[in-house]
Amino acid sequence: MMGYSSGLPFGWDLAGMLIGYLFSLILFSFLLRESFLVRLGLYLLVGVSLGYAAVLAWHDVLLPRLFRPLFTAEWGTLGAGPWASPLWQLLAPALLGLLIWLAGARLMLRGQIALPGPVDRLLAWLTPLPLGLMVGTGVGTALAGSIQGTLLPQALAATDLATPAGNGVLAAVALIITTGALLYLRLPAAGALGLPWPVAWLVRIWAWIGQRGLWLAAGILFGQLILSRTTLLVERLLYFIHALPNSGLWMWLAALWGGGG
Amino acid sequence: MSSTFGCPHCGHSNAVEAAFCGGCGTNLQEIDAALLPADDLFPVKKKGAESGESTPPPADPAPPAEPTALTEPTAPEAPPADPAVPKASPPPPAPDAPDRAKPAPDADRVPLPMLLSRFQQEWRGAVPPLPEEALQDLAKRAVQQPPSPERMDDEERRRLRNLINEDIPLLDLPQRPANTQSAAQGGELPRQPWIGWLVVVSLLAVLLLGDAPATVTVHAWPGVEEAHTAINQLSPESVALINWAYDPATAGEMDLVALPVMEHLIRSQSRLVVISQLPGGPATARRLMARAGQQISPQERAAFFDSNLVEGGFLPGGASVLALLGQDPATGLPVDAQGSQTDGRLAITRLEQAPPALTLVFAAQAEGVQRWLEQVQPLNRTPVIAVVSGAADPALRPYLESGQLAGLVSGYSGGLAYEQRNARNLSRAEERLHQQRSAARNWLLWLVILLALLGNLAAHSTERGWGGWRP
Numbered sequence: 001m002m003g004y005s006s007g008l009p010f011g012w013d014l015a016g017m018l019i020g021y022l023f024s025l026i027l028f029s030f031l032l033r034e035s036f037l038v039r040l041g042l043y044l045l046v047g048v049s050l051g052y053a054a055v056l057a058w059h060d061v062l063l064p065r066l067f068r069p070l071f072t073a074e075w076g077t078l079g080a081g082p083w084a085s086p087l088w089q090l091l092a093p094a095l096l097g098l099l100i101w102l103a104g105a106r107l108m109l110r111g112q113i114a115l116p117g118p119v120d121r122l123l124a125w126l127t128p129l130p131l132g133l134m135v136g137t138g139v140g141t142a143l144a145g146s147i148q149g150t151l152l153p154q155a156l157a158a159t160d161l162a163t164p165a166g167n168g169v170l171a172a173v174a175l176i177i178t179t180g181a182l183l184y185l186r187l188p189a190a191g192a193l194g195l196p197w198p199v200a201w202l203v204r205i206w207a208w209i210g211q212r213g214l215w216l217a218a219g220i221l222f223g224q225l226i227l228s229r230t231t232l233l234v235e236r237l238l239y240f241i242h243a244l245p246n247s248g249l250w251m252w253l254a255a256l257w258g259g260g261g
Numbered sequence: 262m263s264s265t266f267g268c269p270h271c272g273h274s275n276a277v278e279a280a281f282c283g284g285c286g287t288n289l290q291e292i293d294a295a296l297l298p299a300d301d302l303f304p305v306k307k308k309g310a311e312s313g314e315s316t317p318p319p320a321d322p323a324p325p326a327e328p329t330a331l332t333e334p335t336a337p338e339a340p341p342a343d344p345a346v347p348k349a350s351p352p353p354p355a356p357d358a359p360d361r362a363k364p365a366p367d368a369d370r371v372p373l374p375m376l377l378s379r380f381q382q383e384w385r386g387a388v389p390p391l392p393e394e395a396l397q398d399l400a401k402r403a404v405q406q407p408p409s410p411e412r413m414d415d416e417e418r419r420r421l422r423n424l425i426n427e428d429i430p431l432l433d434l435p436q437r438p439a440n441t442q443s444a445a446q447g448g449e450l451p452r453q454p455w456i457g458w459l460v461v462v463s464l465l466a467v468l469l470l471g472d473a474p475a476t477v478t479v480h481a482w483p484g485v486e487e488a489h490t491a492i493n494q495l496s497p498e499s500v501a502l503i504n505w506a507y508d509p510a511t512a513g514e515m516d517l518v519a520l521p522v523m524e525h526l527i528r529s530q531s532r533l534v535v536i537s538q539l540p541g542g543p544a545t546a547r548r549l550m551a552r553a554g555q556q557i558s559p560q561e562r563a564a565f566f567d568s569n570l571v572e573g574g575f576l577p578g579g580a581s582v583l584a585l586l587g588q589d590p591a592t593g594l595p596v597d598a599q600g601s602q603t604d605g606r607l608a609i610t611r612l613e614q615a616p617p618a619l620t621l622v623f624a625a626q627a628e629g630v631q632r633w634l635e636q637v638q639p640l641n642r643t644p645v646i647a648v649v650s651g652a653a654d655p656a657l658r659p660y661l662e663s664g665q666l667a668g669l670v671s672g673y674s675g676g677l678a679y680e681q682r683n684a685r686n687l688s689r690a691e692e693r694l695h696q697q698r699s700a701a702r703n704w705l706l707w708l709v710i711l712l713a714l715l716g717n718l719a720a721h722s723t724e725r726g727w728g729g730w731r732p
Contacts, residue, residue: 031457053540060575141580141636149635149665157663220655224672226709227702228514228652231673234701235513237464238694 017247024236066090096130103127180210456712460705467704468697481678482654484661488646488668489525489682491619497530499618502590502643506622506629507650508541514650516549517698518676519623521683522648523553526621527565534617536573538582543574546623556685580632587640590616616641619667623648627656634665646670673698 026041070090106115106123115123158171184207195203268275268282275282495501503526507515526533527550535546550570554562576582620643622630630647638645644667647657651672660666670679677695680687687695 028461031454031461049541056540056543056575057577061577137581138579141584145580145584145632145635145639148639150631153663153665154659157659217655221652224655225652227672227706228650230702230705230709231514231517231651231698232511233460234464234468234698234705235517237461237468237701238697239513241465241468242694 021243099127099130177213180206181214183207184210464701467701471700479674479677484669485675485678488670491667492525492529495529495531500532501619502617503533503535504622504633505535505537505542505546506624508539508545511625512545515625517673519549519648520553521676521680524556525683527553527557532569534571534573536576538576580636583632583636587637616643620645625650627653630657
């Protein structure tokens, strides 16, 4: 069997196709009306997705990267070869993960199970730590990334006449619209500065241009989104038209019909 | 305690400022005030506020008890702070009585300025602010609105729903006059189910009966040729890293873009390491590679799947892990389920000494590519090719212009342009599919433009008092 295939025998592939076809039709029946079947389809979609994600997290991450090395390795070092891990590299995430789990359990069971006071206070003090660590790391990483990957390179490219982005006319238009959009979004603050009327008039015109720039950008984004969703809809309808005829189901039915006849 | 009102869909008691129902998720902003009785728009005022005092904060910060449907929380009110201040109004009704069961007199309502202020302060930024005149007019009409028979039907449905404790489909409700009223103010237009039917039925007709064009003309935007050239320059021994950032939800469009690129990559005989930060990503990648493998010779297919493909698997952790991937790919990349020393693992480990020759990001959203360009590329300086949906194109084109992207293949037209550069002979079935897609997309785009024009015309006509336009 080919390395990358479903790995399932033909009958299971066909069953999967039929189930997918059926649920696609069920979800499309929303056009008729919202019904129990539509909700069933939605609930199943969400439930199966969450269940699959949980199994994948256990199978691909927690088991091979945390629990198996944690329970099979010798003290001092865990794992073998060039990717040997000191013990703390496994214990620290395990402890933090446990605290997040306890935070969730404490939240869900509040009012139902009364924990002893000291335990509850200890949990209340400890459980924000991993959450704070996660949020802080995420925000810090995103901020540094946006500076090093978007803000600086884009600013440098916009001022580099050798690049298409730094081309004279394009760069000037981009500069006017960008600053105009900024002025438009912050105009109330600018108006409160008590600027002399010629400057205030200029600022208003600039902001007016920025507002139109924002409209234009929103229109382009929306147009591209429509194009994208159009393709999705056409593909789904083509699936309805071609999936069953190409599935081999007819061969099965013909064989059954011939055998029966 | 905050004022509440019942959701017209499920009856769940929501705070006045809530944008969505906490019970069923209904968009409460769409509720038309004209349909609601006065006590829905203006909930019963608290005792303290009634006597001109501010309501003292609750002494216990513990979460309030479960509110009963359609009622205010039943906790007794705190006594006034200053007993010397006389009460100017009669005693309020019993706090445990349902709001809807008794018509609230005008004196028992939140003052309009307070309500307007709340609307403007708490919804600012989330929705366009309503003009005060419109709100005042809305409030006047809501007060004058007599209870309608439809309202009684809703009440009966809710009682029945509570009895059997399950959802009852409410879509057979007669179309509410609410939206029409709202449209008369130039707001939202009523939902027109026939539009969905028109789109689907006409599209099916075009796909089944339409006369598809014999040849499909493709407009290739900048970036496709560059992507093709970059993959052409890959040597058979080099390693290409693929970040798979789409899943089955958007595979309908993304497969069309990714398939010709993947075919080209397989033919280049370079080693591919595939990772994904989405749970459904690895399975989607497997399915597409199987499809791409069907387009090449059996020898090429065997060579690719046996020795040139490394499944990196699921990589959770978001942007933080991507930063680690840029610094130390051997630690950042996931291992196989057994954690053993596989060929793939060695290939991943080698990335630490020699970064990949090329990185490809297959993403349905622009953020998938942006995160890579922000977290990984500044660290390993590897050229990046983005293979994305049409919706992501405008946000990513500046990165191509600035040179951060080595190539950009976007949307169905981008995939088609790339396929033409592959110069593979298409089968008749594939050609027929392309023709059907093009005909259907063209038809649908004209239909969308027409509907947008008609919708705007209808909105303007109702706003200007031309009588509106309804089919």
